Amino acid sequence: xxxxxxxxxxxxxxxxxxxxxxxxxxxxxxxxxxxxxxxxxxxxxxxxxxxxxxxxxxxxxxxxxxxxxxxxxxxxxxxxxxxxxxxxxxxxxxxxxxxxxxxxxxxxxxxxxxxxxxxxxxxxxxxxxxxxxxxxxxxxxxxxxxxx
Amino acid sequence: xxxxxxxxxxxxxxxxxxxxxxxxxxxxxxxxxxxxxxxxxxxxxxxxxxxxxxxxxxxxxxxxxxxxxxxxxxxxxxxxxxxxxxxxxxxxxxxxxxxxxxxxxxxxxxxxxxxxxxxxxxxxxxxxxxxxxxxxxxxxxxxxxxxxxxxxxxxxxxxxxxxxxxxxxxxxxxxxxxxxxxxxxxxxxxxxxxxxxxxxxxxxxxxxxxxxxxxxxxxxxxxxxxxxxxxxxxxxxxxxxxxxxxxxxxxxxxxxxxxxxxxxxxxxxxxxxxxxxxxxxxxxxxxxxxxxxxxxxxxxxxxxxxxxxxxxxxxxxxxxxxxxxxxxxxxxxxxxxxxxxxxxxxxxxxxxxxxxxxxxxxxxxxxxxxxxxxxxxxxxxxxxxxxxxxxxxxxxxxxxxxxxxxxxxxxxxxxxxxxxxxxxxxxxxxxxxxxxxxxxxxxxxxxxxxxxxxxxxxxxxxxxxxxxxxxxxxxxxxxxxxxxxxxxxxxxxxxxxxxxxxx
Numbered sequence: 001x002x003x004x005x006x007x008x009x010x011x012x013x014x015x016x017x018x019x020x021x022x023x024x025x026x027x028x029x030x031x032x033x034x035x036x037x038x039x040x041x042x043x044x045x046x047x048x049x050x051x052x053x054x055x056x057x058x059x060x061x062x063x064x065x066x067x068x069x070x071x072x073x074x075x076x077x078x079x080x081x082x083x084x085x086x087x088x089x090x091x092x093x094x095x096x097x098x099x100x101x102x103x104x105x106x107x108x109x110x111x112x113x114x115x116x117x118x119x120x121x122x123x124x125x126x127x128x129x130x131x132x133x134x135x136x137x138x139x140x141x142x143x144x145x146x147x148x
Numbered sequence: 149x150x151x152x153x154x155x156x157x158x159x160x161x162x163x164x165x166x167x168x169x170x171x172x173x174x175x176x177x178x179x180x181x182x183x184x185x186x187x188x189x190x191x192x193x194x195x196x197x198x199x200x201x202x203x204x205x206x207x208x209x210x211x212x213x214x215x216x217x218x219x220x221x222x223x224x225x226x227x228x229x230x231x232x233x234x235x236x237x238x239x240x241x242x243x244x245x246x247x248x249x250x251x252x253x254x255x256x257x258x259x260x261x262x263x264x265x266x267x268x269x270x271x272x273x274x275x276x277x278x279x280x281x282x283x284x285x286x287x288x289x290x291x292x293x294x295x296x297x298x299x300x301x302x303x304x305x306x307x308x309x310x311x312x313x314x315x316x317x318x319x320x321x322x323x324x325x326x327x328x329x330x331x332x333x334x335x336x337x338x339x340x341x342x343x344x345x346x347x348x349x350x351x352x353x354x355x356x357x358x359x360x361x362x363x364x365x366x367x368x369x370x371x372x373x374x375x376x377x378x379x380x381x382x383x384x385x386x387x388x389x390x391x392x393x394x395x396x397x398x399x400x401x402x403x404x405x406x407x408x409x410x411x412x413x414x415x416x417x418x419x420x421x422x423x424x425x426x427x428x429x430x431x432x433x434x435x436x437x438x439x440x441x442x443x444x445x446x447x448x449x450x451x452x453x454x455x456x457x458x459x460x461x462x463x464x465x466x467x468x469x470x471x472x473x474x475x476x477x478x479x480x481x482x483x484x485x486x487x488x489x490x491x492x493x494x495x496x497x498x499x500x501x502x503x504x505x506x507x508x509x510x511x512x513x514x515x516x517x518x519x520x521x522x523x524x525x526x527x528x529x530x531x532x533x534x535x536x537x538x539x540x541x542x543x544x545x546x547x548x549x550x551x552x553x554x555x556x557x558x559x560x561x562x563x564x565x566x567x568x569x570x571x572x573x574x575x576x577x578x579x580x581x582x583x584x585x586x587x588x589x590x591x592x593x594x595x596x597x598x599x600x601x602x603x604x605x606x607x608x609x610x611x612x613x614x615x616x617x618x619x620x621x622x623x624x625x626x627x628x629x630x631x632x633x634x635x636x637x638x639x640x641x642x643x644x645x646x647x648x649x650x651x
Binding site: 015017018021024068098099101119124127 | 407411412414415416418419422423425426487
């Protein structure tokens with residue numbers, strides 16, 4: 001129904017370098033959606049839930065989330081987004097982080113994370129993962145189909 | 149603390165023993181002295197009793213002799229006055245008994261010179277008296293009573309009698325004197341005996357008191373030692389629990405530290421790697437530009453620019469890339485170790501041979517490629533431990549054994565296991581290139597390798613193996629000589645016992 005509404009990408013990532021690399025690779029994958037970048041959790045949550053142009057008030061969105069943030073843990077943000085009764089419960093969240101700890105990954109999936117991507121040091125696979133994510137994003141233009 | 153208690157205990161016991169023995173010896177000596185004193189006193193007393201008896205006997209003998217003489221005199225006088233033969237007969241009896249009585253007296257008093265002297269005088273006087281009496285009685289017998297009476301009037305028998313009486317008195321006095329002396333001696337001896345008895349009683353009382361004090365103090369000390377020991381014992385368990393908790397905490401801290409450090413190191417590494425790739429991506433257009441410039445306008449391309457684009461840049465990027473990759477592998481190794489340390493150990497019965505079979509199956513192709521034969525010596529003892537950890541250890545060891553071969557010699561690996569009391573020792577022996585004895589400890593350290601670096605690897609495997617072995621409460625060591633092969637021995641408890649703090 002909202003087929004013409006573009007999906008905004010909200011990137012929560014404290015490392016500027018990582019953010020830049022992610023953005024570059026998303027653009028390379030041919031995704032031209034608007035990307036909003038936040039370097040800390042407080043501002044990001046504020047935008048997600050309160051901002052008039054934020055995903056809670058308008059338009060579908062996709063969240064790219066790093067787990068290691070200066071002011072809070074990424075899992076707290078994930079939990080808030082995916083909490084019962086949250087307006088963003090159906091917003092897809094891609095966790096993008098350096099941790100490849102099984103326990104951590106499981107926890108993220110338990111909390112409702114849609115995709116978990118480990119930032120590999122091997123750049124090719126990193127770029128590959130981001131491009132695949134781009135493909136994924138192009139598929140989920142409409143939030144209602146996210147359940148696939 | 150144990151040592152202190154033990155020392156105190158031993159010292160006390162030794163001193164206690166000596167003191168007690170000293171007191172007992174003193175007590176026994178006092179008793180013996182008292183006994184001897186009592187014996188001496190008793191024998192003295194007996195002697196005294198005998199002496200008193202003797203004195204009475206002497207007095208009796210003196211009395212008997214005196215009586216015989218006096219009664220003899222009386223009968224003689226009766227006979228002289230009346231001429232009655234009854235007196236004459238009685239006199240005969242008295243006179244006859246006199247001699248044995250004197251003899252008896254002599255026997256009793258032969259050891260006393262004074263008595264002997266008195267008795268000498270007595271015998272002489274009595275003999276003269278008897279002669280005179282016999283003479284006067286003979287006159288009466290012959291009927292010459294008047295002559296006998298006349299003789300009686302003139303005779304000296306009165307004087308002689310009084311001499312005799314005096315001598316008897318002297319003897320009786322002498323005997324009394326002796327008795328008094330003996331009495332005094334006896335009293336003195338009894339006094340000495342009482343003094344000894346009193347002293348012994350005092351000593352015994354003192355010994356008893358001192359012994360009682362010593363024993364009660366010793367008992368008190370013993371009770372105190374026992375209490376200390378019990379308290380210490382109670383505290384020991386607490387201390388052990390505390391220490392174990394401390395160790396666990398410290399271990400957790402280290403694991404956490406390793407985890408955070410390796411994790412945070414990764415973040416900048418992602419940037420280095422990512423932007424290096426970006427740089428690498430810049431090279432082809434730049435190179436194309438230089439190529440075109442060279443073709444179209446050669447004068448603007450100098451040697452530096454050509455070198456920079458075609459050699460320096462690719463070289464620099466290549467080194468950065470290999471280094472970051474290596475760093476990533478090292479960080480991953482630390483992460484893996486720290487993760488391994490936090491893994492929950494789940495002991496279960498393990499068939500070691502079956503575990504090795506599984507490993508063999510999974511690396512079959514590698515073994516075949518390298519031309520290595522693996523022999524498993526069956527049967528193998530059973531083990532109750534963590535399956536994953538044991539599998540990782542053995543797989544690492546077997547993988548290593550198949551990796552470092554002696555050139556020109558087909559590899560053979562022999563895995564055996566034996567049970568020694570409550571330990572199971574698994575040996576992995578190979579005929580490979582061996583390890584320099586200097587490196588036997590080093591190879592178990594993280595990132596350390598030995599020998600020629602002709603095989604890929606980061607020096608993580610054996611560090612991992614050792615960490616796992618420790619985790620299972622075991623040890624690992626190696627026996628090896630260069631060119632002769634190596635034997636790795638894994639020593640594990642047959643039944644895994646948790647080292648973690650009980651919840």
